[in-house]
Amino acid sequence: MRPYQIALKNLIRRPARMFFLTVALAVGLAAVVALVTLSNSMTADIEHTMDQFGANILITPKSNDLALSYGGISLGRVSFDQRELDPSVLERIRTIKNHQNIAAVAPKVLGTVTVQGRELLLVGVDFAAELRMKPWWRLTGAEPSAADDALLGNSAARVLGVKPGDRLTVGGRSFKVAALLQETGSQDDGLLFVPLAAAQAITGKQGKITLIEVAALCSGCPIGEMVEQIAGVLPDARVSAIKQVVEGRLQTIGQLKRFSLGMGGVIALIGLLVVFITMMGNVNERKVEIGIFRAIGYRTGHVMGIILLEAGLVGLVAGLTGYLLGVGAAAVTLPLLAQSGHPHLLLQWQVALAAIAAVGLVSLLAAVYPARRAGRMDPADALRSL
Template identity: 30%
Template sequence: MHLHSFVLKDLFRRKTKLMVAVLGVVVAAAAIVAVITTFSVAEESFHEATNKFGANVVVRPAIESIPLVDGYSTMGSLYAGNNYIDESDIQKIYTIRDNASLSVVAPRLYGIAELEGSSVVVMGIDPEQERNLKPWWMVRGHWLTDEDTEVPEALLGSDIAVPLGLTEGSMISLSRENISIDVRVAGVIESTGDNEDGYVILPLATSQYLLSQEGKVSSLEVRALCNACPVEEMSQQIEGVLPGIEARAMSQIVQNEMAIVDHTRSSAMAVSIITLLVSTLTVASTMLASINEKMKEIGIMRAIGASDIQIVSMLFFEGALIGAVGGFIGFFVGTLASFIAAPMLVSETPDPMWNILLPVVGVCIFTGMLASLVPAKRALGIDPAEVLRSV
């Protein structure tokens, strides 16, 4: 009889202890699969949520500040450099090496105009890009459109709209120097507590005409999808393709994002390691108890010529079999657990990660074989002569 056949028959004879050993592996494999699956969907949900943080790279023209000094007195500073970026240069950003991490590139044009005898800040935007960058804006009315209309539209900050009693559909007149345009209010942005509460927001082309800055933008706000993406390096890459500009990474936002990801990943790894250790100890203790029960059988096998390699191979096969069965069952148990846990944590239901089935089973097989080391050492220490004397 082959040793492996002997192992199979012995396992079926010891069904209760076999179930205990397999259960230990199932728990470990299920925990690993649940953690990986839940963490994966949580990470995806996290990156979708972080898109609401706004830009994490701000691109502006590089302006040099030159202090004016008269003797020992400072009389202010003189600023030198171009105040605008050519709109035609924006596409160059998409040529950087890490362009795959770019999510939003939103141009801005700022200027001052007159509204009913008062000065207001005008901000020109690309409506589609801005909407992706600031999805938390609550607009009473409708969003701007890039489509050509007979009457240009604008979004108003609440600090402007409320005092003037302006709502969706209201008409306003904006002027700057000798240029004047009539604009229809598309909507009012509910208070955000930020600067846009006091802005008149126009489509980029309309603002360029009003401010006499055709083909120009004041700045770019870039949103990079950051799962360890090199934001600082991306800023340098942007400066490389756009000479004369300064790309500044919003490091605090990036660091907060990465801290959350790293903390979650560390917690997941800790849980995985603990469950693997518990599984290894469970399988080892069960197999060690089995060795104590089979001392006579192993002693007789050694007495009739079974080699050390055959004995160890038999135990490794038993451990691998326990690991394979437990890992396979644990994958489905862990997947089911993630279906329950993930919606409670991130309101998302994950898909089964079939790509981790074989790696998880492989890890469990390795764990089972590792757990066989102590029982194997115990089995090799059995003295055949002593066993035969006691028969």
């Protein structure tokens, strides 16, 4: 009878012990696989959400004249009257090394205007880029597309008493209120948005830009590198990252990954001890059987091979079972933790291979000493217990 046949028969002959050993290893592995799969899936989900979140890089002129806050975000110090950006910077932004990570570039011109006796902050924008950058905006009316279309914030519309379709006179120019911005809870509610060229003419800033918002795709989130690259091509501008947009969401994921690695180490140690104790007990119970093998000519390597093969088979089954259990647990838990409404479970073949290989390796390492002890067993000592 070949060694692998002996190993299989021994496993079948002791089903209860091997079943509980397999379950112990599988449950431990399932916990680690679930945590790793959850962290990877949540990272991918957050990156997808971040791609739709909006600006995470701000570009403003270098100035010390006036502090400006826009949308609840501090933009640094900006001078409306003296320091502006040249439109050529838009092309230079697209030349950086990580230009493929740029989702949208939204230039803006800001200025104060009087409308129906009320002072409003006028924001000139490229509506196509702005609407792409702010997918959370909800409009009442049609998307602005014409050169005389305007978008009015919810609070500003209420103060002015206007509705979609009404016309407003701003700086001597007539604009049609194409849509109203539904309440966002931000400074956008009190703003008047018009096409960039029209705002430049009204504010006397033809060919000038007050600030630029950049939405960066967050696959890998190279925000810091992109800020340095943009600053390199725009030496006269202040480039800053809204770090909390990236770091605030990925910090928890990093903690979960570190916890999963730490938990994996603890479970590996426990699994090592469980397999070691089980295999030592198995060897002690099979003294007679091992003595017979040695007496009929089985060499040390043959006996060790039988014990290691048993441990390896248990590890393989436990690895497959644990991986499937872990993926199932992650699939159930992910919708409760994800940022988006329809998270996608990220399955990676590397995780499957690593999980199965790790359990197999732990099982083999734990069985090495029992196998060596069995292989070196004196046939005469073993047969005396008959």
